[in-house]
Amino acid sequence: MKIRGIFLDREKNTENSLTIAMPTPERVRVPIPRDGKALVKAGQWVLTGNVISDGAVPAHASVSGKVEEITVIDDPSGSYEAVVIKADEDQKEAAVRVPRADDRESFIAAAAASGCPAAEKLAAAKDADILIVNGLESEQYVTAEYRCMLDDDKLIAAGISLISRFMGIEKTYIAVAADCPDAAEAMQKAAKDIKGCEVLSLRPDHPGGAEFVLVNNVTGRKSAPGESAADQKVLVLLPSEAAFLAGYFETGMPMVKRRVTVDGDLVKTPCVMEAPIGSPYSALLAYADANLDPAEKLVIGGMMTGKSVTDPELPLGKGDNAVLIFMKPLEEGKGTLKDGCVQTNCIKCGRCMRACPVGLMPMRIEKALIKKKKADLKRLRPDLCVGCGSCTYICPANRELAEVIRKAQKMLAGKGGDEA
Ligand code: SF4
Ligand code: SF4
Structure with missing residues (x-):
């Protein structure tokens, strides 16, 4: 049986925006993974793409410049260390090597070395026989994956071929929301020659892209409480993860930037941009002509599942797909921004x-x-x-x-x- 969700008002101001590159910020604070430690010291010079930490999925310098310090950052998810790099004028890239993979193990190891968080999913899904590329992006405002499907369609297809070959997967589904026919068409065209690859147009309800729901609705495999997609022998990746891996195996450049939607009622020019990992949210907002002064709510990620933060100087993480800023709580019943709405007693409506x-x-x-x-x-x-x-x-x-x-x-x- 399919799991049904709720329909959110479609509010995607940036769906027709081409992705723009954010100018190099003055300074980045690149988060170090929790299982790792910094491999660089204050005063050291780094180039874009240099490894700057160890850990299962290491961090890389997202700009070239001078390491100023190793700092500790506190955000709603806890405390973590970060490498502070002051960007130089030249912005030079490190001489990276194109990775080689001969089998599943070396492919997963190379993906981990790229700094891509998807490596953990690959490692957990070694027995997977189905790949789902999760292009359902049900939350309001967020368009990063949608734009990836339109802008990087060929890279996504190349990523699917690579992943299915090394992971030994013969069946791939690309799941796209039924209200994004152009993305479905782009995926159909790009993946037409991939054996066993099918594009599915699914109900655009929320949370259709949650792994538990997606695996159930696409494969019919039901997870027991606490089980993951990998337990159901399913590997779920985002279009951007497939595209990134294809690019990495082509160029060797690790994960140093990501695509982000910048939107909200205080943003004059809502847009989708590619920004260096570790850029302050304030730099993304400034580039989108946002006015921070009257801001009441800064949300990182979607409005339903994202996190509310109070400090716009916090650094962009590898998983941050949107930076949304609002002056007023949204009108009653929209998203989680209910600060201004009056709570009443439960009326037991169910x-x-x-x-x-x-x-x-x-x-x-x-x-x-x-x-x-x-x-x-x-x-x-x-x-x-x-x-x-x-x-x-x-x-x-x-x-x-x-x-x-x-x-x-x-x-x-x-x-x-x-x-x-
Ligand atoms: S937030 Fe949790 S409790 Fe609420 S609808 Fe979603 S899964 Fe259920
Ligand atoms: S049952 Fe109560 S808590 Fe649940 S939706 Fe209705 S009013 Fe809200």
């Missing part, structure tokens, strides 16, 4: 339950959380939440249910509450 793709009962979880009933919470399984935000979006009483679920998860992970 909409949050029907919207939940994993069958949770957010209103009951909220009740158990308020009463600190840990035993009830355990039974209600907030740990299965995929963080799609649909419950918050759909609630007529404006309850911040997704936030409630996160709090419930924390309570179960830690101490506090009543076991009875």
Whole structure:
């Protein structure tokens, strides 16, 4: 049975924007992976593409220039180290080597050395027999993958050929939202000669691109609680990840930049740009003519699943697909920006339950959380939440249910509450 989601108003201001390159920022702070440490020191000169950390998926200098320091950054997801590089005028690239792969192991090792987070998915899905290229981008404003399908269609096709050859996968589905026929057509054309590759136009509902939902809807394979796509022998990658890997095996240039949507009511020129990893969000916003002064909300990623941050100087990460900035909370019932909306009591309409793709009962979880009933919470399984935000979006009483679920998860992970 297919898992159905909710329909969000289609608000994609930048879907017709060509991707532009952001000018080199004055300074970048390149995040170091949590399992790694910096391999460079203050005062050292680096070129774009030089390795600057170890770790399973290392970091690379995204600009050329002088390392100023190794710093610690605090953001809503925790603390991490970053290499601060002051960009020089010349912007020279390192002499990188084109990687070689002879088999699955060497392919995965090369992908990891590229700094691409997809390497972890490749390593986890060694037994996969299906590849899904996830072009469903259901959240409002975000267009980075959509633009990738239109601008980098040939690279995506080359990436699919490469990945399926080395991973031993014979069946590939490219999943595209049915309201993006031009992206589906571009993918059809680019992938027409790839054996076993099929383009699927799927309902543009949310969270159709969540792995759990996608694997179920495309392959019919159902995940048990806590299982990943890899457990179902499915490898799910984004179009941009397939395109990046193809480019990397062609040029050897590691992951030093990414495509980002910059939008929101304070952005005069909403656009899609390619920006160096570690650029301050403020630099992207400045290039898009955004006015930061009256900003009330800065969201990194989609409005349903993204993170709210307060510091525009935080650095762009490899997984950040959008930088959205707003002056006013959006009108009632749109996205998670409900700050200005009045919360009322639950009217027991059951909409949050029907919207939940994993069958949770957010209103009951909220009740158990308020009463600190840990035993009830355990039974209600907030740990299965995929963080799609649909419950918050759909609630007529404006309850911040997704936030409630996160709090419930924390309570179960830690101490506090009543076991009875
Ligand atoms: S959608 Fe909101 S009002 Fe309706 S049952 Fe859920 S929490 Fe209550
Ligand atoms: S409980 Fe979690 S998975 Fe279910 S709708 Fe809410 S955010 Fe999505």
